[in-house]
Amino acid sequence: MKKKRLVVPHRHMFGPGPSNVPPRILEAGAKPVIGHMHPETFEIMSDIKSGIQYMFQTQNRTTLAVSGTGHTAMECAIFNTVEPGESVLVAVNGIWGERAFDMAERIGARVNTIVAPPGSYVTNREIERALSEHRPVLFFLAHGESSTGVLHPLDGIGELCHKYNCLFLVDSVASIGGAPLYMDQQGIDILYTGSQKVLNAPPGTAPISFSERACQKVFSRTIKPVSFFLDLSWLANYWGCDDKPARIYHHTGPVTAFYSLRESLAVLADEGLEKSWERHQKVAEYFHAGLESMGLKLFVKEKRARLPTVTTIVAPPGYDWKEITAYIMKTHNLEISGGLGSSAGLVFRVGLMGCNSSKANADMVLAALKDALKHCHRSKM
Numbered sequence: 001m002k003k004k005r006l007v008v009p010h011r012h013m014f015g016p017g018p019s020n021v022p023p024r025i026l027e028a029g030a031k032p033v034i035g036h037m038h039p040e041t042f043e044i045m046s047d048i049k050s051g052i053q054y055m056f057q058t059q060n061r062t063t064l065a066v067s068g069t070g071h072t073a074m075e076c077a078i079f080n081t082v083e084p085g086e087s088v089l090v091a092v093n094g095i096w097g098e099r100a101f102d103m104a105e106r107i108g109a110r111v112n113t114i115v116a117p118p119g120s121y122v123t124n125r126e127i128e129r130a131l132s133e134h135r136p137v138l139f140f141l142a143h144g145e146s147s148t149g150v151l152h153p154l155d156g157i158g159e160l161c162h163k164y165n166c167l168f169l170v171d172s173v174a175s176i177g178g179a180p181l182y183m184d185q186q187g188i189d190i191l192y193t194g195s196q197k198v199l200n201a202p203p204g205t206a207p208i209s210f211s212e213r214a215c216q217k218v219f220s221r222t223i224k225p226v227s228f229f230l231d232l233s234w235l236a237n238y239w240g241c242d243d244k245p246a247r248i249y250h251h252t253g254p255v256t257a258f259y260s261l262r263e264s265l266a267v268l269a270d271e272g273l274e275k276s277w278e279r280h281q282k283v284a285e286y287f288h289a290g291l292e293s294m295g296l297k298l299f300v301k302e303k304r305a306r307l308p309t310v311t312t313i314v315a316p317p318g319y320d321w322k323e324i325t326a327y328i329m330k331t332h333n334l335e336i337s338g339g340l341g342s343s344a345g346l347v348f349r350v351g352l353m354g355c356n357s358s359k360a361n362a363d364m365v366l367a368a369l370k371d372a373l374k375h376c377h378r379s380k381m
């Protein structure tokens with residue numbers, strides 16, 4: 001262990017996450033540690049709760065932040081709502097559906113999938129057919145499939161799920177704050193996200209919310225959820241979402257991560273959700289037009305289904321994608337990434353999220369790509 005002081009480089013974080021953390025949010029996270037059960041911390045947690053309610057467009061009482069990353073919230077959603085032997089349905093159009101499948105399978109659920117090719121999404125007709133065939137208790141889909149760059153349409157799916165007595169679970173880790181989503185209006189029963197994308201907070205906290213319908217299912221379980229740490233009855237008490245007179249120690253909340261999350265939610269509320277959605281959409285369209293004018297192709301063909309936060313670009317033939325990302329990192333101090341899961345080797349992924357979503361940053365990525373395509377090795381085909 002070296003005894004010199006820690007040095008970390010400044011870097012343009014334009015991959016699919018984490019994104020850059022602006023000074024206001026960084027400074028919030030550097031404030032003194034106080035107790036996780038102190039009244040001031042409970043006040044901060046209450047601010048977080050109302051910030052999440054606004055961001056998710058929900059009135060749900062059971063709204064909180066899980067101590068952990070997006071995966072923790074995924075497991076919190078699935079482990080609490082599903083009991084062993086129950087049926088779960090998962091839309092798979094990239095890695096996040098695959099992961100949800102894996103998690104549900106681990107707790108002994110019977111899991112069925114509806115699969116769409118990478119770059120595409122599942123239709124309401126396919127969803128209804130699968131709901132009526134498999135009669136699941138839970139249906140999962142990723143609103144922003146960050147591995148393929150797809151923004152999944154949400155309208156009408158909540159109604160379909162409820163018609164078949166199924167809870168609707170949505171992953172909004174890569175989309176929330178960057179694309180329109182109305183939890184209550186769209187009939188979403190469980191919604192979660194992460195702190196490190198559009199919110200521009202450091203990774204490590206994950207907002208989540210449960211509808212009344214979801215709570216009824218969770219709180220009438222016959223056996224306890226497999227995880228103590230993620231047990232919603234404990235978390236709801238820690239976050240003051242139940243009727244109990246006092247909060248009981250469950251785990252030591254990461255207080256400084258709560259400060260950053262609180263501040264990031266305040267920044268989003270200051271700008272306003274609609275303005276933020278609009279800004280992400282405009283910058284994405286500007287960026288996409290720039291890519292196409294360079295002769296690059298977008299991986300998602302349908303314009304409406306392009307995620308405004310994470311863009312997938314078809315890896316240009318003849319180049320080694322790893323050489324390009326490494327060149328851009330070394331020469332421009334800028335992170336863009338390759339594909340993930342089914343899109344591995346096929347695409348570059350560029351994330352312009354939260355404070356990073358600006359035309360100036362889009363220009364910076366376009367210039368870096370242009371430079372890389374000029375300097376990196378191209379095989380003769």
Ligand code: PMP
Nearest residue numbers: 069070071096144146173174194
């Ligand atoms: N879902 C989606 C759509 C994501 O983009 C990510 C992060 N890339 C996750 C879930 C998992 O989040 P984390 O890495 O914070 O666990």
